[in-house]
Amino acid sequence: MTSAIDRRPDLAIISRWIREGARILDLGCGDGTLLGHLRSSKGAGGYGIEIDDANVIACIRQGLSVIQSDLDAGLNEFDAGSFDYVILSQTLQAVRYPDRLLEEMMRVGQEGIVTFPNMGYWRYRLRLALTGRMPVSSAAAAPGEWYNTPNIHLCTLADFEALCEDMGIEILEMTAVNSAHRSNPFMRTWPNTLGEIALYRFRRR
Amino acid sequence: MPESLPADSVGLVQPQSLQFDQPLELDCGRVLPEYELVYETYGTPNADRSNAILVCHALSGDHHAAGYNSMEDRKPGWWEACIGPGKPLDTNRFFIVSVNNLGSCKGSSGPNTINPETGRYWGPDFPIVTVRDWVHSHARLADALGIDQWAAVVGGSLGGMQVMQWAIDYPDRLRHAVIIAGAPRLSAQNIAFNEVARQAIMSDPEFHEGYYLEHDTVPRHGLMLARMLGHITYLSDEAMRAKFGRELRTDQINFGYDVDFQVESYLRYQGQSFVDRFDANTYLLMTRALDYFDPAAEHDDDLAAALAPVTARSLVISFTSDWRFSPERSREIVKALLDGNKSVAYAEVQAHQGHDAFLMPIAQYMAVFRAYMDEVAAELEEGA
Numbered sequence: 001m002t003s004a005i006d007r008r009p010d011l012a013i014i015s016r017w018i019r020e021g022a023r024i025l026d027l028g029c030g031d032g033t034l035l036g037h038l039r040s041s042k043g044a045g046g047y048g049i050e051i052d053d054a055n056v057i058a059c060i061r062q063g064l065s066v067i068q069s070d071l072d073a074g075l076n077e078f079d080a081g082s083f084d085y086v087i088l089s090q091t092l093q094a095v096r097y098p099d100r101l102l103e104e105m106m107r108v109g110q111e112g113i114v115t116f117p118n119m120g121y122w123r124y125r126l127r128l129a130l131t132g133r134m135p136v137s138s139a140a141a142a143p144g145e146w147y148n149t150p151n152i153h154l155c156t157l158a159d160f161e162a163l164c165e166d167m168g169i170e171i172l173e174m175t176a177v178n179s180a181h182r183s184n185p186f187m188r189t190w191p192n193t194l195g196e197i198a199l200y201r202f203r204r205r
Numbered sequence: 206m207p208e209s210l211p212a213d214s215v216g217l218v219q220p221q222s223l224q225f226d227q228p229l230e231l232d233c234g235r236v237l238p239e240y241e242l243v244y245e246t247y248g249t250p251n252a253d254r255s256n257a258i259l260v261c262h263a264l265s266g267d268h269h270a271a272g273y274n275s276m277e278d279r280k281p282g283w284w285e286a287c288i289g290p291g292k293p294l295d296t297n298r299f300f301i302v303s304v305n306n307l308g309s310c311k312g313s314s315g316p317n318t319i320n321p322e323t324g325r326y327w328g329p330d331f332p333i334v335t336v337r338d339w340v341h342s343h344a345r346l347a348d349a350l351g352i353d354q355w356a357a358v359v360g361g362s363l364g365g366m367q368v369m370q371w372a373i374d375y376p377d378r379l380r381h382a383v384i385i386a387g388a389p390r391l392s393a394q395n396i397a398f399n400e401v402a403r404q405a406i407m408s409d410p411e412f413h414e415g416y417y418l419e420h421d422t423v424p425r426h427g428l429m430l431a432r433m434l435g436h437i438t439y440l441s442d443e444a445m446r447a448k449f450g451r452e453l454r455t456d457q458i459n460f461g462y463d464v465d466f467q468v469e470s471y472l473r474y475q476g477q478s479f480v481d482r483f484d485a486n487t488y489l490l491m492t493r494a495l496d497y498f499d500p501a502a503e504h505d506d507d508l509a510a511a512l513a514p515v516t517a518r519s520l521v522i523s524f525t526s527d528w529r530f531s532p533e534r535s536r537e538i539v540k541a542l543l544d545g546n547k548s549v550a551y552a553e554v555q556a557h558q559g560h561d562a563f564l565m566p567i568a569q570y571m572a573v574f575r576a577y578m579d580e581v582a583a584e585l586e587e588g589a
Contacts (some may be wrong), residue, residue: 023546024456053555053561053569060520066537067551077540086294 008033009181010115010197014087017113017201018042018175022084025049025069025109027101028091031061039064046083072096075104079081082103083109092116093151111172115199118176119191120156158191164202173201206266213289214281215247215272217294220312223349229307229342232335239321242346243302243312244268247288248296252504256585257352258294259343260284260303261360261367261377264435264491265483270303272297293574298582299356307342308334308403308491311544317418317484323573329415329486335519336498340370345377356519357381361563362530363491366498369538373500381581382517383574386527386563388534389508389541390499395529398438402431406485408575415486429476430486436475441526441559460511500513501541508541518548522570524562525555550577 011034011099018024022044026035032055048066049085052057059066066166069077072095072121086109093116105112109160117137124135132144143149157165157176176195187194210216222243229237239406245268250257260270260285282303288294294301304581305313308331316331316525349357358371358379372382380382391399406412409427413420437445450467464470519542523535532553544547552573556562562570 030531045546047549053572056550057553057572060552060573061580063518063548063580065543065548065550067543067549068553070553072294076545077545082544 005168010055010089010177010199011014012041013175013177013181014089014115014201018044018085020044020110022046025075025078025083025086027075027086027088028094029055029059029064029066030089031055032062032064032066033062034087034089035066036062041047043090051071071101073184074100075108075170078108080107080109084111088112088114089114090117092154093153095153096204098153098155099163099167102163102169106167106169111201111203112159112169113199113201115197116155117151118157118195119154120158121196122193125193157198158196160198160200164200166184168205170205171200171202175199211272212256212353213291214285215289217276218245218247218272218274218282220245220267220268220274222250222312223346225342227345229338229345231338232333233332235332237307237314239284239305240314240342241312241318241469242304242314242342245272245282246303247271247301248299250300251489251585254300254350254352255354255356255588256298257300257350257355258580259296259303259347259355259358259371260301261339261343261358261364262286262303262306263360263362263364264495265411265432265479265488266364266574267301267309269311271301274340275386281354283564286564287574293571293578293584295358295578297415298585299578302346302350302352304343304346306334306339306352306413306491308487308494311486315484316486316490323346327486328416328418329489331486331490333490333493333497335494336370337374339494340374343367343371344375344378344409353378355379355381357383358586358587359383360387361385362387362560363495363498365530366495369500370498371515373511373517374514376514376516379517379585381577382424382515382519382546383577384519384535385522386530386535386560387521387538388526388530389501389537391496392534396496398529399496400433403432404491405430405434405491406489409485410434412485415489418484423480424485425480428480428488429473431485431488432479432483434475436472438529438558441528441557443526443557444559444561447557484523490497492544498507509544512538512541512545512547515542516546519550520573521549521551522563522573523551523569524558524560524567525551526551526557527560528534529560532555 024046026048035048056068086105127135176191178196226239229573268281270284305311308315310317316327320327356369360368365384368382368384406427409424411422412424452467500511501508523532539551555568
């Protein structure tokens with residue numbers, strides 16, 4: 001049997017980025033896989049925000065500090081600089097105002113970590129170029145057709161980095177991986193074309 | 206009357222009582238030289254009593270939280286939804302203590318018991334007790350029952366306030382705090398509702414400055430009005446619409462001021478039946494205890510500072526349609542715990558039942574509560 005963290009290697013990458021004993025806020029923490037992993041592997045304490053009823057129960061079953069809340073309502077309950085890391089895993093593309101949420105992440109945390117499906121991935125480009133149809137991301141947490149996908153704000157690595165530039169966000173680390181969450185030298189050279197999932201660690205410049 | 210007791214009920218239970226002779230100093234400056242506390246227990250204590258859970262009741266609640274006192278009872282205890290074998294407060298695993306608060310009219314010392322110094326009813330002379338006074342008296346009950354540390358202290362509404370006070374005043378004596386449909390303090394609107402309820406009681410000609418028992422009467426009308434008002438605030442607009450709509454009692458309106466609408470009939474019934482089971486002085490006292498609860502007040506209104514001593518892990522639950530103790534109020538508690546880096550889980554349950562939702566077996570509510578208590582039970586097993 002594989003553990004949850006084995007099924008989500010992006011979470012393993014995030015956990016490598018996090019220092020021991022850090023205080024974490026995990027936005028859209030799902031069933032608490034990452035928080036639980038960070039608690040046991042890094043002694044990290046923290047809070048998860050999750051809106052889904054079943055996920056909230058899954059977190060409570062693990063004894064995690066989960067707060068049932070809607071990310072689109074903002075993070076105004078959290079004081080500035082109150083977390084070492086604010087993590088947004090596979091959720092950026094599903095929120096109504098990604099830029100505002102990034103701004104909030106910068107306010108509340110010392111550093112931010114986001115992961116999202118890269119719409120610059122060559123298969124997506126090819127599908128759009130050859131069939132004229134919108135790409136359907138299998139890498140996203142919840143894929144679907146354009147009209148019913150929760151992923152309403154899709155972007156490429158280049159788009160995200162341009163937004164960071166505009167917002168005065170300094171990128172500290174970036175990794176692009178495939179849908180199996182593995183990287184290779186080609187992906188490191190051409191991440192915006194070969195990477196399916198992007199992971200960024202950043203802070204305010 | 207239950208013809209047979211449901212399998213998931215604790216069944217027949219009997220209230221117990223303890224007399225305390227050690228004087229209790231109260232927030233108001235007065236001292237209760239002696240007092241009695243009535244309580245019920247469900248389930249079985251383990252060897253070191255580490256599986257004990259305290260249940261705190263709300264404004265009109267009492268110690269009878271689960272099961273039946275006799276086969277003639279029409280209804281089980283007020284929290285039958287949550288207490289029993291296989292329920293969130295699982296009596297197969299936990300030893301549950303449900304205590305009646307001082308100042309109540311249900312058995313513990315209060316306005317309708319005899320003042321030992323005078324040999325007469327306490328009536329309005331019973332001191333106004335606070336949430337903190339209650340918690341101090343509960344702690345003495347815990348001492349008497351040999352319970353050093355509760356696995357959890359649990360309560361809804363005014364009961365949730367007692368849970369907070371427990372976690373602040375006796376951090377070493379509880380491992381978990383479960384605060385349901387609570388608030389860190391009442392809002393002006395809430396105090397306003399309480400004031401109207403009190404005025405209804407006190408302006409009843411039968412009130413006699415609170416000495417109505419000595420006049421062989423009760424302020425029925427005032428207490429009924431107070432309850433009717435309270436009842437409206439415990440339900441949501443949606444719940445009332447769903448339950449009554451504009452349904453008429455007969456098939457036509459009567460161009461008069463007697464009961465035309467079903468909702469009027471319901472409120473009158475609720476008010477009248479309340480008068481038969483509740484005491485007006487207790488209603489005044491309980492609403493005042495609600496008004497006065499404000500742990501942040503002693504810390505420049507900084508709730509996080511007030512909660513700084515808390516070591517218990519907390520579960521906070523609110524209900525979306527509860528406008529008397531709204532989710533925003535629960536979130537204030539959550540924020541304060543979070544600012545203090547305390548362990549806290551928060552669930553906002555979709556429910557249309559208003560404040561009363563905390564008494565009802567709503568699926569998501571039960572699932573959250575059960576998941577949390579499963580963790581509490583798992584800790585017990587690890588400890589053993």
